[in-house]
Amino acid sequence: MSFLQPSGTIIDLGVNIDHVATLRNARGTQYPDPIRAALLAEQAGADCITLHLREDRRHIKDADVIALAPKLLTRMNLEAAVTQEMIDFACKIRPADVCLVPEKRTEVTTEGGLDVVGNYNAVERAVKQLQAEGIRVSLFIDAEAEQMDATAAVGAPVIELHTGRYADTEGAEQTAELERIYRGVLHGVSKGLKVNAGHGLHYTNVQAIAAIPEIAELNIGHAIVAHSVFVGWENAVREMKAIMVSTRLGRGAQ
């Protein structure tokens, strides 16, 4: 496909530290410290730190967000559900970015994109409240034109396309998902949106997504935490960033 041509455009890596907190919470210890992981990830090449304060606090806790905010050298991308509790909390923290994501208590991980069309008024209220605090708002959505059109209408300048189905499929199904994402990226750009992507990306499926030149940022967490078990945290971050950048520059996987 044409998007596989090297473009040399910049692509940012947002490192999601949720599952460093998962490991910490497994025993109720203070280690591994997600704040230390975030600062080391920045030194290893992360362009931003993403963390998801879930309503059930299964991994990231309020205290993690509060402790990390003043220490970050890059920028915080706080993921949160569209609830008054989370929007009020985000407005107190005032991260550079807030990404509004859907949440179901019973889900193992995020299962789909935010239904902006079906929750338009609530999303619009949240976007306006966050933007009044100077926060840039991103909506985590599936690569569907109507969701992107609603995102533009509600005034959010950024979308993050859910790559979960692409990550969970293979062969012709995965190729179809990749084409759907590519068409979604082009539609999002045509609506004037900054287009990011994330969920389920890892060291051998990230290349095809990173090769799409109009994608500005990838948010990746679970795979980096998993890989760090074998290569170390900073190396895992460096390797992912190197794959993304070399893909963009057309040098193939390094």
Ligand SMILES: CC(=O)[C@@H](O)[C@H](O)COP(=O)(O)O
């Ligand atoms: C929105 C998304 O895809 C992830 O950033 C999110 O953090 C997934 O939730 P878990 O980290 O709890 O799996």
Ligand SMILES: NCC(=O)COP(=O)(O)O
């Ligand atoms: N929004 C996606 C994200 O932050 C990380 O998702 P994953 O890589 O942990 O699946």
